[in-house]
Every structure is written in C-alpha cells, then in structure tokens.
C-alpha cells in the first residue's frame with residue numbers, strides 16, 4: 001500500500017560554530033564528456049551552493065580543464081578515455097579504490113552514452129557503499145544494463161536516489177508515465193516495488209515532481225515552466241547530493257531538494273521571467289531558497 005506523505009519537510013540542522021568541511025560532506029560528481037562539460041559543472045556548483053564541504057568532479061581528461069574553469073572551488077579528477085569515450089575498466093578500479101574518500105557520489109550529468117559508460121555505471125552502482133544520486137546518462141546506462149540482465153543492478157551496496165525525467169524514466173521502466181499525477185505516482189511506485197533492494201528513492205521530474213521510496217510518496221508544489229531549460233535537472237542532482245552530504249536521509253534529501261530547487265526556480269522566474277530563466281539563474285537564487293526554508 002503506498003501512501004502520500006503529510007510529514008513536514010526535514011530541513012538542515014543549524015551549523016555548529018566549530019563545524020568543518022568534513023561535517024558537510026565530501027561529494028564526488030562523475031560526469032561530462034566532450035561538448036557536455038557544463039552539466040557536471042552545474043551539478044558541482046549546485047552541490048556547493050547546497051552546503052557541501054568539498055566537491056570533486058571526475059570527468060574525462062579532455063573535459064577536465066574545461067570543467068575546472070567553472071569554479072576555483074572544484075577539485076577535478078581525469079577519467080581515462082579512449083577514442084570511443086570513457087574507458088571503463090581503468091576508471092572503475094581507480095574510483096572504487098577511492099570509495100572511502102567520498103561521502104556521497106553523483107553520477108551521470110553529461111556523461112554521454114557508450115559501452116564504457118554502461119560498464120562504469122553498473123559497477124559503481126553495485127559496488128559503492130555510499131549514498132549515490134543517479135541521473136541523466138547514468139540512468140540511460142542503467143537502462144542498457146537492465147535490458148541485458150534485469151537482475152544486473154538488483155542489490156546495490158548503498159542507497160540510490162534516481163532522478164529521471166519522463167524520457168529517462170521510460171527507458172528505465174519500459175513505458176512513458178502518463179501525464180496525470182495519479183498515473184505518475186502509480187508508475188514510479190510500481191517501479192520502486194519491483195526493486196528488491198529497498199535502497200531506492202526515485203524522483204520522477206516534471207511539472208509536479210514526485211518522490212517515492214516504495215511505501216510512501218510526496219508531490220512537489222514548487223517550480224514553474226521557466227525551469228524547462230537545459231541544465232536545471234543537473235542542478236537538482238547537485239542539490240540532492242549536497243543535502244545527502246550533510247547527512248539527510250535519501251527520502252528527506254530528495255523531498256527537500258526538489259522543494260528548494262523549485263523555490264529557487266520560482267524566485268528566478270519572479271525576477272527574470274519564465275522565458276529568460278536559465279539553469280545558472282537557479283544557482284544564483286538557490287541561497288535565497290535555503291534562507292527561506
């Protein structure tokens with residue numbers, strides 16, 4: 001039985017005067033590819049703006065210098081690539097070896113699609129014991145793995161928060177959810193129930209994003225169509241990762257993240273109008289959204 005939640009949003013606790021970076025999370029963002037360096041950069045900036053202590057962006061070596069220029073606050077790691085994109089094995093070994101260095105992982109924005117990406121995502125999804133936000137091309141990679149073997153991702157080593165838009169959800173679940181909220185709730189609840197791990201939280205994005213973890217769901221009431229612009233989903237990934245890094249549970253991080261994401265979008269639309277709003281404006285108004293929360 002799935003039930004709509006009426007719990008109040010869980011927000012971040014006030015900061016201790018002696019807080020330090022480690023208290024607020026070390027987040028690894030894995031994303032980017034030739035021509036899509038902006039996506040992981042927006043994710044990383046949203047993670048920082050959401051309070052994370054440290055952000056590292058792992059991105060193909062060819063994209064690393066571009067991503068690094070987006071913020072002096074980023075650290076960056078080069079992913080080994082061949083002529084076809086990310087060379088999975090070398091990256092997997094290094095990244096899994098680094099698993100204790102990072103408290104939260106966020107994978108997918110701008111990552112591109114290739115066999116190497118599919119293999120990289122599948123192995124990290126299974127092996128990393130920390131909370132992981134899975135978005136964009138990592139969701140597409142999951143869909144490719146599940147197509148080959150429906151049990152390929154059955155038992156991840158840690159909690160997973162998936163953030164598909166309807167197109168990505170259709171690839172994962174096999175069918176586009178209906179437009180009505182009730183259809184979307186049913187679609188995402190069925191998807192969660194099919195996952196035996198009990199470690200899944202899914203945010204089905206759209207006009208009224210829905211978060212579901214199996215037994216419960218919540219419908220987001222903030223946001224506007226000005227947010228239907230490239231990069232805003234990459235920002236949501238970073239917000240959720242930043243909240244996970246500050247030790248919110250996946251359910252709470254997903255609910256609060258989609259709420260704040262929409263509030264920032266509404267503040268931006270009030271100032272700039274829905275037509276001209278772009279993803280980086282959402283980052284500009286995110287601090288105000290946090291202050292209002």
Ligand SMILES: NC(=O)C1=CN([C@@H]2O[C@H](COP(=O)(O)OP(=O)(O)OC[C@H]3O[C@@H](n4cnc5c(N)ncnc54)[C@H](O)[C@@H]3O)[C@@H](O)[C@H]2O)[C@@H](O)CC1
Pocket residue numbers: 035036037038039040108109110111112136137165166167168205206230231232233234
């Ligand atoms: N500046 C950058 O580097 C950017 C990179 N991006 C990356 O581009 C890659 C592809 O992501 P996209 O989402 O653009 O491409 P997708 O091919 O995943 O999604 C686009 C298609 O999905 C369907 N779709 C999306 N939203 C829908 C909705 N609300 N209702 C119904 N159908 C819907 C539509 O068929 C649409 O053509 C991702 O890795 C993403 O992170 C994008 O985030 C845009 C910005």
Ligand SMILES: Nc1ncnc2c1ncn2[C@@H]1O[C@H](COP(=O)(O)OP(=O)(O)O)[C@@H](O)[C@H]1O
Pocket residue numbers: 136165205206207208209222223224225226227228229230231232233234235236261
């Ligand atoms: N009409 C809308 N009203 C409110 N939010 C919207 C609307 N359209 C899109 N959004 C939000 O914008 C974001 C788009 O995500 P996504 O498609 O992944 O963008 P991208 O991959 O380009 O970053 C989602 O969080 C979605 O909820």
Ligand SMILES: [Mg+2]
Pocket residue numbers: 135136165233234
């Ligand atoms: Mg997206």
